[in-house]
Amino acid sequence: MSFPRELYLQAVHLHGLYATQPSQAHLRRAVSACYYSVFHLLIEAASAKWLVVEQRTRFARVFEHGRMKQAALEVSKRLGTSKPEDPVYTADPDEVAKLIGIAVSFVELQSQRHVADYDSSKTWTAAEVEDALFEAESALQVWNEIQHSVPAQEFLLAMFVRDRRPDR
Amino acid sequence: MPTLAEERISLEKATSIVLNLEREFSADVDRIRFTLAEDWTGDPGVFLRVVLKDESGKTPNLAHVMKRLRERIREEFRAAELEAFPYVNVRTATEQSALRDPLWD
Numbered sequence: 001m002s003f004p005r006e007l008y009l010q011a012v013h014l015h016g017l018y019a020t021q022p023s024q025a026h027l028r029r030a031v032s033a034c035y036y037s038v039f040h041l042l043i044e045a046a047s048a049k050w051l052v053v054e055q056r057t058r059f060a061r062v063f064e065h066g067r068m069k070q071a072a073l074e075v076s077k078r079l080g081t082s083k084p085e086d087p088v089y090t091a092d093p094d095e096v097a098k099l100i101g102i103a104v105s106f107v108e109l110q111s112q113r114h115v116a117d118y119d120s121s122k123t124w125t126a127a128e129v130e131d132a133l134f135e136a137e138s139a140l141q142v143w144n145e146i147q148h149s150v151p152a153q154e155f156l157l158a159m160f161v162r163d164r165r166p167d168r
Numbered sequence: 169m170p171t172l173a174e175e176r177i178s179l180e181k182a183t184s185i186v187l188n189l190e191r192e193f194s195a196d197v198d199r200i201r202f203t204l205a206e207d208w209t210g211d212p213g214v215f216l217r218v219v220l221k222d223e224s225g226k227t228p229n230l231a232h233v234m235k236r237l238r239e240r241i242r243e244e245f246r247a248a249e250l251e252a253f254p255y256v257n258v259r260t261a262t263e264q265s266a267l268r269d270p271l272w273d
Binding site: 066069104107112114123125126131134138 | 213225227234253
């Protein structure tokens with residue numbers, strides 16, 4: 001089983017535990033695991049392109065949460081307003097919509113994970129965590145469908161290359 | 169003194185969108201509250217708090233309702249050219265009744 005899937009199932013387990021052992025710790029860790037399942041999914045996909053297998057773990061360390069968030073926002077915006085000279089212009093609209101969905105889920109989950117890990121004033125509920133589980137599960141599932149598409153590759157590229165074209 | 173988010177986001181536009189969505193989703197949504205604020209990276213965001221009716225908050229209804237609601241929120245933000253990301257949080261009416269969090273009332 002892949003590490004992203006293991007993290008997702010850990011989140012499901014913690015959410016399930018809350019029903020019999022109500023603990024904010026279970027819910028907070030579940031939210032965090034939801035985010036990290038998508039985070040590692042994307043990093044694994046990008047790192048898999050590095051030719052030397054033994055170097056992929058080191059390569060994976062170049063990715064940063066903040067840069068990945070900006071990439072998600074930039075790509076979502078570009079895909080929605082692409083121009084003829086853009087490689088994504090002729091992309092399948094269904095794949096574009098799916099990629100935007102993943103990017104949006106990533107940004108939302110990242111924000112929730114930040115609160116879950118650092119803001120002790122917030123009380124989490126089972127419904128909020130179920131919502132996060134759905135976001136993560138959808139991202140994992142949809143990524144499998146579109147991972148080799150042009151929009152998905154644009155997203156991976158944007159995670160570590162900032163687009164410097166003047167009209168962007 | 170207004171925050172960066174309050175300076176960049178039209179409160180009027182955001183309020184209008186939220187009220188319209190409350191009406192559109194009235195079968196599933198009890199109410200939507202929101203706050204303009206910076207997210208953890210300092211970018212402007214609209215933080216929406218959705219209170220679902222209990223039946224709509226059950227599995228698998230919650231996932232279906234939230235998927236549709238998120239899509240509509242994004243469409244409305246895009247149409248209004250709101251330069252802010254909509255962050256959506258959700259609770260059921262029963263959960264909120266127990267917590268009595270004034271931000272969600």
